[in-house]
Amino acid sequence: MKMETQRDQTRELGRSRGRFEAQAKVSGRAEYIHNLTLPRMLHAKILRSTVAHGRIVSIDKSEAEALEGVHSVITSEDIMTVMPEPYFGPAFHDQPILAVGKVHYVGEPVAVVLSEDPYIAEEATHLIDVTYEELPAVFNEVEAAESKVVVHDELRPAGTFPDLKHLAGRRDTNIALDFQVRTGDVEKAFAEADHIFEHSFRTQQVMHTPLEPMISVGELTDSGITVHTASQSPSFVRLEIARLLRWPESRVRVRTAFLGGGFGAKLYVKLEALAVALTMLARRPVRVALTMEEQFYTITKHATTFKIKSAVNKEGRITGRKCTVWWNGGAYADIGPRVTQKSGFTAPGPYEIDNVWVDSYQVYTNLPPAGAFRGFGITQLVWAYESQADIIARELGMDPVEFRRLNMLREGRPHATGTIMRDAALIEVLDRTAERMKWNEPFDRGTEKLRRGRGVGVGYKALVAPTTSVAMVTLSADGSCFLHMSTVDMGQASNTTMSMVAAEVLGIDPEDIKVIRPDTDVTPYDMATLGSRSTFHMGHAVRLAAEDAVEKMKVLAAQLSVPEGEPLEAGKLLKQRYGMQAGNIVGVGSYIPDYISPNKETGHSENITPNWMIGGCGVEVEVDTETGQFRLVRMENVVDCGTALNPKIVETQVSGAAIMQIGAALYENMEFDEDGQLRNASFAEYKIPGITDLPDQIGNEAVDAYQNNGPFGAKGVGESGAFGVASAIAAAIEDAVGVRLTSMPMKYETVCQELHANDPKFRQWGE
């Protein structure tokens, strides 16, 4: 459990500190937007589509409007009176605030009822009568890539991302982005291979289920509109709302509080555009709050199909690899095209392979939209390439750790994109995972009935780039300090860690720093709190802001003829400057890393990412050979996060991500019927990990590493713990009982069926 690292001579950083808001959180007093009530506020309840693909023939809202207590019933016609082009989305402007003319999935918002009483609003939604003319629908990502059934008539890129511009106006396709990597000659590698392995792996659609369900509250003000929202990306929301209203950004204020979890669900625009439009129409505050059930219809994690074909030589070296990945994006693109590209180029795995071919397709289907989910596509890819690594090692009779060590990308070697690997402690993470598993020691394989097995896996992720963070540090004349930043604290303790960064530079106590919550009127721009980017990007911005404040103190000290070498104290300097307790010292920092976008044809770039985040996992399972039931006996999680700035927080991030991923690996699965109806949108039928699902033993470690271009040697860690979990479980099951699973979630009954199918004793019973 020891996670302290000491590379820099730091005073604050590298010390474990608890969350500064801990007392508020245990007292029930922490602020969430969930708590917010405004005078004259209306509640919105949403009527959702009952068909997966269809034309809206008519909407009869008369009966709903007649219900006592109903303020109004709103459809897209009304929305368009305040937002003439009511389509939003970070990559494509494809998503209407309420369905316009057509619906594209079961659960799509079609109409809204407003009332002072949420129960009345809910009741009235059932009185709205919508007639649909159903259209053929497509659900599977591989079918949709070729299907004659198209979800959208024409593609509408947002114009934000240069590499999507070529898709504008493209018709008769469900492919929202095709990304490719071409390195060496992959066909030649297959022709010359000693062994060829070809497999297909699948992951399922799952939902983040943050326990604070999504919520946005709109409020008209004297200068424009305010959106109080549980959002991971307040700066983006302001930009997008301003665009929809055709207003300057200065008239839109977006503020957040603590988030009751995010995990990628609360990014970009979710309910904010609807809340704003309803507020504009009603001229009163409107609260749009989802139920847990409704979250499943709002944003999800991509289901994927990944075909992976590998050429391997006699020595066990991978000489060529062809990867085809289909990402099931659902009915709206959300950030899916970024997932396709930013994760797509890591599809061959953390291995040095001379000949690589990657095709990565973002595909529209008539399912709830998919977007960012803790790992941004990486967990789906690791599942496939690490599962295949285990299959290859097994077939070649090699130790799976040795097979990985032989092929792993080393420091200074080129990645398939041409980027040279720097500060990527892949081997260290692999070795420490194996050591923590006591890999080379004798292993107790259990009994005939209860068999034990082990597996390991390592995944890696490229930090998303290029993105910008800005921070501001304000010192007051009594020496107290304010940190203005738009990083959203959703449980990852960013307020605490960023205070530590500022305090390190300023030489003050981090607990004396007040972090100003994201509020676009007062906190500067930040791209978003996503993809484990904040420690690196905002960490730099906060460091630079604090350094700027120190520089300003030095200038002031010189002006005031303070003798050199005397400690710089803002309070003293300001009192001397103004003759009383007055004034401020303001430091500003802004950070965007270097980046070269990949070549469209080859996917090559000399600098495809500022850093690589690495996560390894070792798992030991015990499988009941009669029932197929298995349990996790042990889980060892190892990451490279550079310097662990706040080791205790790093540890809980690693363990939390790994346990969360157990859910996707073993239990969670959005089950759709043949009409695209979701059958299990509730915790009654959708199981997430609970306290009884913990492995008997969990160990976590950050390897001794240093990120040279990171703030104080650090990089992000919020997702890394999730990477290696699923494939390690699959490998451990196979190691125990010889059953290989290639689809998530890995269910007891599948193991049971396979065991029975392969065992003559059980086969007899079936005959």
Add this chain to the structure above:
Amino acid sequence: MMSESNNTQISFVLNGQPVKAHVQTHHSVLDVLRNTFELYGARESCGQGLCGCCTVIVDGKSVSGCLALAADLDGTRVETVEGLDASGQLDPVQQAFIDCGAFQCGFCTSGFLLMSKQLLASNPNPTESEIKHYLAGNLCRCAAYPEIIQAVRLAADRINAGSQA
């Protein structure tokens, strides 16, 4: 349906204080805590009594505030997370949750605290498996479960040491 005749007045003891409230018969315990008393520590999440975020203690027993009806609170004693440190002093369970870092986003924490306190009242020295069994009805999506188990153990040790002293 939701006519005036569905209004009812209830009296109960809330975190030690006698209170009155007008509620409608379909209002949940969470509705009255939020709308009448502006207490937000008990929260609706799953809406089905399955996640424990809405836990409150009614007459010494834990109840899902999203399902239980407000009208049924009449004549009861209700405790919410806000009552734990009403004296200005943190409850040992709260302090242990802080010391062990037993939460991340904090949204589920109220429920875990109240359930842990109830566990320790009936079983002052629970084993790890007893803790897991007792808290099986509370979900934490950030998965701070290992730290929660540590915190309950720590609180138990501190309470037991205090009672011996």
